[in-house]
Amino acid sequence: MGFQIALFFVLLLVFSTSILAQDLDDARLVIDANTTIAETDDNYICATIDWWPHDKCNYNQCPWKFSSVINLDLSHPFLANAIQAFKNLRLRLGGSLQDQVLYEVGNLKTPCKQFGKDKSGLFGFSMGCLHMKRWDELNNLFKMTGAVVTFGLNALRGRHHVRRGSWKGDWDSSNAHDFINYTISKGYRIDSWEFGNELSGKGIGASVGVEQYGKDLVHLNSIIDELYTNFQPKPALLAPGGFYDKSWFEQLLEVSGPRVVNALTHHIYNLGPGNDHNLINKILDPDHLNKISATFRNLSLSIQMNGPWASAWVGESGGAYNSGGPHVSDTFVDSFWYLDQLGMAAKYDTKVYCRQTLIGGNYGLLNASTFIPNPDYYSALLWHQLMGKGVLDVLSHGSPYLRTYAHCSKERAGVTLLLINLSNQTTFNVDVKCTSNTELHLKESIDTRKKSFTHSLKRSISWVGDKASEERFFREEYHLTPEAENLQSTTMLLNGQALQLTERGDVPSLSPVRRDINSPINIAPLSIKFIVFPNFNTPGCK
Numbered sequence: 279m280g281f282q283i284a285l286f287f288v289l290l291l292v293f294s295t296s297i298l299a300q301d302l303d304d305a306r307l308v309i310d311a312n313t314t315i316a317e318t319d320d321n322y323i324c325a326t327i328d329w330w331p332h333d334k335c336n337y338n339q340c341p342w343k344f345s346s347v348i349n350l351d352l353s354h355p356f357l358a359n360a361i362q363a364f365k366n367l368r369l370r371l372g373g374s375l376q377d378q379v380l381y382e383v384g385n386l387k388t389p390c391k392q393f394g395k396d397k398s399g400l401f402g403f404s405m406g407c408l409h410m411k412r413w414d415e416l417n418n419l420f421k422m423t424g425a426v427v428t429f430g431l432n433a434l435r436g437r438h439h440v441r442r443g444s445w446k447g448d449w450d451s452s453n454a455h456d457f458i459n460y461t462i463s464k465g466y467r468i469d470s471w472e473f474g475n476e477l478s479g480k481g482i483g484a485s486v487g488v489e490q491y492g493k494d495l496v497h498l499n500s501i502i503d504e505l506y507t508n509f510q511p512k513p514a515l516l517a518p519g520g521f522y523d524k525s526w527f528e529q530l531l532e533v534s535g536p537r538v539v540n541a542l543t544h545h546i547y548n549l550g551p552g553n554d555h556n557l558i559n560k561i562l563d564p565d566h567l568n569k570i571s572a573t574f575r576n577l578s579l580s581i582q583m584n585g586p587w588a589s590a591w592v593g594e595s596g597g598a599y600n601s602g603g604p605h606v607s608d609t610f611v612d613s614f615w616y617l618d619q620l621g622m623a624a625k626y627d628t629k630v631y632c633r634q635t636l637i638g639g640n641y642g643l644l645n646a647s648t649f650i651p652n653p654d655y656y657s658a659l660l661w662h663q664l665m666g667k668g669v670l671d672v673l674s675h676g677s678p679y680l681r682t683y684a685h686c687s688k689e690r691a692g693v694t695l696l697l698i699n700l701s702n703q704t705t706f707n708v709d710v711k712c713t714s715n716t717e718l719h720l721k722e723s724i725d726t727r728k729k730s731f732t733h734s735l736k737r738s739i740s741w742v743g744d745k746a747s748e749e750r751f752f753r754e755e756y757h758l759t760p761e762a763e764n765l766q767s768t769t770m771l772l773n774g775q776a777l778q779l780t781e782r783g784d785v786p787s788l789s790p791v792r793r794d795i796n797s798p799i800n801i802a803p804l805s806i807k808f809i810v811f812p813n814f815n816t817p818g819c820k
């Protein structure tokens with residue numbers, strides 16, 4: 279008898295080390311629910327609509343279709359449904375061509391024509407035009423869908439090109455002034471006006487010196503003050519919508535002075551060019567993902583030291599630049615990068631994170647031809663529905679391939695944990711604890727399996743119909759995997775079911791599976807999980 283048991287254990291040991299050891303790993307997480315380490319805006323998730331026309335191409339591919347501010351099909355039902363599903367989705371209208379846009383309003387003396395290919399123009403395009411009829415239609419859509427809008431203004435108007443991308447001269451505000459006045463006169467609500475796109479630091483297509491930029495921001499701020507005297511709420515002022523450059527950003531706060539700029543918007547493309555064959559490896563490499571934390575840390579320090587009145591926003595972030603990576607940015611694998619960066623940005627007190635794009639390019643949350651959501655759309659929606667404003671610290675004892683983020687749950691008690699498993703071979707068994715003395719497991723015991731069985735039997739009898747106490751015994755899991763285990767699938771599975779628009783073109787509801795709170799938590803290789811713990815005691819959450 280004794281020998282048989284011993285043999286059994288020896289066999290078990292051999293079996294588990296040979297087969298399981300390389301595939302299973304333990305991770306211990308401790309969530310500090312006593313205090314939040316940062317707070318996002320109520321509407322953290324944001325997506326951009328760009329100005330690129332359909333003939334914007336990269337790498338012999340033209341992935342924008344008709345997705346621009348000027349020619350997007352605003353009456354497409356999938357578009358409205360996709361925005362509405364968020365209740366309030368932030369949208370930022372802007373991008374490279376924004377500093378070449380004229381608004382057809384007021385005393386505009388220049389002819390207002392559409393963007394056309396022009397080798398001598400910035401980014402290879404001529405000036406473009408926003409007609410007020412189109413602006414009316416856009417605002418109808420925004421109002422109908424509950425969108426919260428940021429509009430990026432042309433900050434090159436009136437300046438002249440002096441040399442190698444450097445632009446000089448005062449900003450001519452008259453067209454922007456008339457455009458803002460028109461917007462107010464129509465009663466359109468704009469959450470924030472942003473000044474310029476990628477003109478900061480060395481600039482991308484063009485650059486403007488920081489002294490001049492700061493001076494013009496003060497001027498724009500006074501225009502907003504003046505025009506909005508009888509219109510509440512007054513929109514926020516954002517700048518510079520460019521890549522973080524420590525000294526330029528710090529000087530901007532200094533030159534513009536206290537309470538002029540409400541948020542510093544910065545752009546991120548930390549995966550490199552869209553045609554990089556290494557894109558997927560970078561996305562799955564924890565060291566690569568971590569590099570951008572230096573930018574978040576420095577920006578938050580710049581603000582603390584030089585402009586504590588301002589907050590940090592990611593104004594545009596698309597992963598890979600030049601329209602994104604074909605068959606990467608629009609597929610499941612992109613969510614490893616996107617959700618990780620959403621988590622990281624929030625930890626560094628980023629208030630809003632705008633994804634390039636809502637639609638257009640390879641990195642659209644919606645496919646530019648079909649308007650069907652790509653995997654990242656559902657990742658954004660799940661984040662928006664589950665992750666509250668309060669960011670909690672997670673201490674992780676485990677592999678760097680397991681990425682972990684925790685927030686106060688949205689509009690309910692408890693904590694929501696985001697687990698991202700970058701490993702292609704390891705399933706992590708995750709032990710989650712909380713520093714606020716919460717008994718996550720109803721009973722701590724070595725022999726949990728046996729106990730939890732009798733527990734669940736008892737419980738199923740005692741709490742029938744009592745929802746509040748019922749919640750205590752469960753956690754909710756949203757497990758994300760690609761269809762057919764193909765990382766480059768454009769179809770995402772939620773708890774094994776493909777996420778697809780309903781027959782009517784509505785966004786499907788995203789439902790969790792409930793698991794016994796005592797059951798082990800694990801995360802399969804190359805998958806993502808949101809876990810809601812309604813029973814966590816969270817003194818730090820408001």
Ligand SMILES: *[C@@H]1O[C@H](CO)[C@@H](O)[C@H](O)[C@H]1NC(C)=O
Pocket residue numbers: 456459460463
């Ligand atoms: C603002 O627009 C209104 C209505 O179009 C117009 O009557 C008014 O003169 C404009 N105000 C300024 C300061 O341009």
Ligand SMILES: *[C@@H]1O[C@H](CO)[C@@H](O)[C@H](O)[C@H]1NC(C)=O
Pocket residue numbers: 522524572573576
């Ligand atoms: C962050 O700041 C440190 C210290 O000033 C500097 O060495 C580093 O280059 C900065 N990194 C970024 C990405 O701004």
Ligand SMILES: *[C@@H]1O[C@H](CO)[C@@H](O)[C@H](O)[C@H]1NC(C)=O
Pocket residue numbers: 341608639640645646647648
């Ligand atoms: C959008 O969907 C179409 C049809 O499925 C596909 O051919 C295309 O590659 C997708 N991506 C973009 C960027 O249009």
Ligand SMILES: *[C@@H]1O[C@H](CO)[C@@H](O)[C@H](O)[C@H]1NC(C)=O
Pocket residue numbers: 702703
């Ligand atoms: C996991 O990834 C590594 C490195 O990218 C690769 O060498 C290995 O073959 C992969 N293993 C599996 C099981 O896919």
Ligand SMILES: *[C@@H]1O[C@H](CO)[C@@H](O)[C@H](O)[C@H]1NC(C)=O
Pocket residue numbers: 310312713714715
């Ligand atoms: C969190 O709060 C609980 C209850 O007040 C306390 O026992 C615990 O020590 C605190 N933990 C930390 C890390 O502050």
Ligand SMILES: CC(=O)N[C@H]1CO[C@H](CO)[C@@H](O)[C@@H]1O
Pocket residue numbers: 303562677679700701702703704
């Ligand atoms: C600890 C672990 O699982 N490491 C693996 C994670 O996945 C990468 C590739 O996705 C492997 O290279 C690591 O060995």
